Amino acid sequence: MSEPAPSPGTPSWDALLTQCGLPRLDARALLEHASGKRREWLLAHGDDPAAASVIDAFNALAERRRAGEPLAYLLRFREFHGLRFVVSRDVLVPRPETEGLVDAALEHLADTVRPRLLDLGTGSGAVAITLAVLRPDAQVVATDASSHALTVAQDNARALGATGITWRLGDWFAALAPDEPPFDLVVSNPPYLACDDPHLSDPALRHEPQMALVSGAHGMEAIGTIANHAPARLRAGGWLMLEHGATQGAAARDCLQRAGFTAIETRTDLQGLERVTLGRRPLAPDNPSRSQGVV
Ligand SMILES: C[S@@+](CC[C@H](N)C(=O)[O-])C[C@H]1O[C@@H](n2cnc3c(N)ncnc32)[C@H](O)[C@@H]1O
Known part of the structure; x- marks a missing residue:
């Protein structure tokens, strides 16, 4: 259906961008989303009057963005490790820092054939699905305590062609069957903010699920639980x-040490902040040859 002729005073496409009070990149992304027009088209037609049918939709999105709603929820997707993940308010918006977790996992699995991986608290599925796409020989199990999050993750897996992931609903390792074979690698980006963390009042975080963000009085509850139970599920x-969190490296190393892990180290993100801590379940001292795979 063609647009009605613009009435006098209709703002141009460029005027919508400049008058909305948002940073240019955000405004442009929202205008592309609201109009269904590509960036190149909007650049070429910047002085033309905007389509009446788009103006209200764009202004409504811009208002939500000004109020702090994450851009990803407004656009309904976020790029992660080069893949496009659909997101809703049921899941954490995948963060660039988490790509470091995926990179560390890929590095450690480089020599392991048909690895068995577990992603605890999968949210949108960003970690599990990226690993499944980049390591199609892997057997991936992904869990979450939120059934809504698991629905989003399963939809993403279908859209990205990551078939063969096993999805489990439940509280950390309790989501697994008792006879689940051991894993080569357990990864998790668990909630890690303290319940009174001042960041929780940031407009952006207010829109994300609390259960994806908060973990007890000090933010370390989930990390401690996972570290304590992981040895029983790892080969x-x-x-x-x-x-x-960037200030939790020492506490995370301590959790892994107390749970009996060795070769503990912490990786930093692109800003040099401590972000991912890893450790190895020791080889059985009585019979090291029973360990499987290449490590
Ligand atoms: C920080 S988000 C990470 C989401 C996703 N892995 C990512 O990196 O974008 C933490 C996830 O853990 C889930 N979660 C919180 N408590 C849990 C629990 N007790 N057992 C399993 N999953 C839990 C949340 O629902 C959320 O999806």
């Missing part, structure tokens, strides 16, 4: 990798 020589 001897298998790895645990946990994302955490």
